[in-house]
Amino acid sequence: MNRNCLTAALLLACATLARAEDNVLTLAGGIAGAARYSGADDYVIGPLVGIDYQMANGFYASTMRGIGYGQAVGPVHLSAALGYRGERAEKNRNGVGGASGSPALRGMGDVKGGTTAVLGASWSVVDGLELELHTELPLSHRENGRALGVGLTGTLFQQERDHVTMSLAAKLGDRDYMQTYYGVSAQQSARSGYRAYRPNAGLHEMELTMTWRHQFDKRWGMTATAGVVTLVRDAAASPISKKDRSATGALFATYSF
Template sequence: MKNNIRMIAFAAVLATSLAHAADDANVLTLAGGIAGGPRFSGADEHVVGPALGIDYQMANGLYASSLRGIGYGRALGPVSASVALGYRGGRSERDRAGLGGARGSTALRGMGDVKGSATVMVQGGYEIVDGLELSAAAELPLSHRENGRTLSLGLTGTLFDRAADQVTLALSANLADADYVRTYYGVDAAQSAQSGYRRFTPKAGLYEVELGMTWRHQFDERWSVTAMAGITALTRDAARSPLARKDTAPSGAVLVGYRF
């Protein structure tokens, strides 16, 4: 799922990596640190754990990243676009945790496991003015298509950018089709009988809003530290789901990055 420690941490890794992608022909960034967030979307449980990330950006636009997947992206003036193959993690009805974040909870017992999906991610951005970018990203599953599709609309602004420090603020609205919201927030008849949750059939549309702030400090041309804090709020049917024990959740990460 989108809201887990791994995605939070790797977003910070990406901020560190892309800050210097234009400086060299090829940039490899490794990062490690600690991150925390909800056990699953709507959980009232939070977990904290180690996080690792890697991002390799080539001068010709090709990249391989633990967040962005394997893809190609280019920018032409204020317009940018990319397409990549990636992976959307699954969800377990048992307490499971791996490096970078939780993958399930016993609070979901009886709901069955959600299989992970290979995906294609299509993204586009437009820099409205210097330091303010409007973006859109669609995630389309290639396997387990019953898990559904999502669309994210975002606005990112640079609040401070001087010398070795940069602070950005990002706001995004996330929408999904009926398959996605039924997979992650719905409860069918069989699941209701096994889990005890009441039956619930959510509708497609806006299901989540996110606000996050990132601070990056560059020690020298290779070493940096990135800190990220955010809050996620479920909306509409997702917030009314019986699985949503808490409709708002904080998240955060602190990572040290090294670029080659």
């Protein structure tokens, strides 16, 4: 399963912990569904499991967010972390984190996972509206390229136990990133049968997501999320992009203590 789609829902839930006043350990478990890879025309549903430990001093360790530090400076929240970008296989490969490939990519070779530096910033524009920016810089397998994300999240409804938000995100990649995930080299073309293709750097994906969080009590919560991912520009025109629009969804419970 596309790792970004698989973890997005849990990241939304964990984001609020970045401003926790006490040390908080959150366990999460549920299911998530997404396209097998970015541009795939088939879906997979897999387990969603996560652990997030947020310290009051700003440090955190998380299976979703990586290991890092975040701190608020007025209405702006800044963070820096070591993360991991998942692999993409040229065949069905199932694991703890869900499926990581598709036979539709046979001959394309595996894209190796690697360590990344993730730098982020969010700005509370007004109450209930937040602008977010993050960049992902590979520390290993640098040939896979760098990525940038920009998002806007607004609160649609909020009561004591319920919180409904809508997020619009745009994702961009440099030339190496676009070639890794949407391009087809001459060698890959000869092995896979896809025509050779070299995309340009820039915007490649838009995502609209709605999230509902319900808090049963101080410790237990439930989150449901549904979204639509749309490939644009050179990513949508890639020979390996079978479908330029796909759905994502997740349902999971959280327990914090």
